[in-house]
Amino acid sequence: MTGSEESPSFRLAYVPGVTPAKWVKIWHERLPDIPLTLVQAAAAEAPELLRAGGADAGLVRLPVDRDFFSAIPLYTETSVVVVPKDHLITAADEVTLADLADEVLFHPLDDVFDWAAPPGEPAFERPATTPDAIELVAANVGLLVVPQSLARLYHRRDLTYRPVVDAPQSSVALSWPQEATTDLVEDFIGIVRGRTVNSTRGRTSSTRAGDGRPADGRTAASAGTSQSDKKPRRAEQRGGRQQPAAKSSGRGRQARAGGAGPAAKRGRPRRRS
Template sequence: MQVNPSFRLAYVPGVTPGKWARVWGERLPDVPLDLLAVPAGDGERTLREGGADAGLVRLPVDKDVLSAIPLYTETTVVVFPKEHWLAAAEDDVALADLADDVVFHPLDDTLGWTELPGRPAIERPATTGDAIELVAANVGVLLVPQSLARLHHRRDLTYRTVADAPQSQVALSWPQERTTDLVEEFIGIVRGRTVNSSRGRGAAPAQEPKKAEAKKAPARKPQPQKAGQKPAQKTGQKPKPAAAKRGKPRRGR
């Protein structure tokens, strides 16, 4: 019994592949889509080691090994307790506003800081989730992509946008040497291609070009003319005016 192939899609925290997964199910119902949630720092390694066919990961990735199509850039926010003085800010927060705060830098950070604002913590939390717990304990603040702030939402925490902070970019990535038809199909889905314009196996078969000339209908044979019958008049031909009858001129009485 032959088993249909599946397509394995890895995705990192904060990324929601649901909308693309629904389109996949409609377009390729015979190919199961396996969604693999991986830690933020394991997206590239999963693709390198063949653990997934493609992945929704955060840039950068090694472009010598992996292909990547940037999808969108996330807004960066600072997460803090609701009692924090930053809660009074109605507009965006600047990095300079965090100068007196302890700013956590988790080991799975996705922003790629060159210089972290604020005061450094004694040690780096192992994960973003661990850093959120420390923020809830009113030990410091944390800068993350907005999707991660929503993922780790707590009632006692809130956040504000930080306009001048680094931003995280989400991309579709896959091994360059394994650009399969199914990978092409998923590329078409995330790029919004229709079924007819997709390059993958889900594309509708192209219609055969119409023949340059349609087959001519067989010519109708002329019917024999009956005796006394006037010949048939050709279509579009104007009828000839009837000739005036000639007779002898009458003499005046």
């Protein structure tokens, strides 16, 4: 893994509709000495920006080339149709693609959906960008299906939107080149995954963080004392005790008193033959 010393700052690309503010805030709290620079890019251009090294990682729309990029899916957006506020569709809480079959639908050149067969009636031309298509919707020329975040980003007072329950959906992911997984990229991965500041990869469960104690609460010194170390101590204690005196037999008492045995009987000496 490339060391963080090769990347004194962290560059994060993001596409329209994505709001990285909450993750950027956590970054500044945890890594105040490492600046994070935001790089805005169009959805279609973000992968090439990362491939060329213009950013360290990016919040992009899927799909991406998984042979070159790593990607962590973050969320999937609701798809909505943007309509004028006085349009008949606003009478419903949600619609289907079949409800849009007779409507003129715009498919801008930067459309984030990969339509197999675009719904609705084709427009006289394809707008260059999503903001251009929004302007045409406001002019009552047609309608536009987009992820909900884009409908909010380009909100106008004279427009509203309704969910399209069976439309394709757009997923947002954190992505970066596989060969450029730096320490700072790992730090940002931890942030978007919700790891706490004390989370550490590879930490063993037998040692608590910070105090070096084993999981059972013993100190390292007491935990390292084996049973074989304790046995000699008990043996020494037993050896230091006074052993009870052995009971003396009767003969022993007589010996200490000076007697060698019972006294010989007195009588006349035998004659020699």
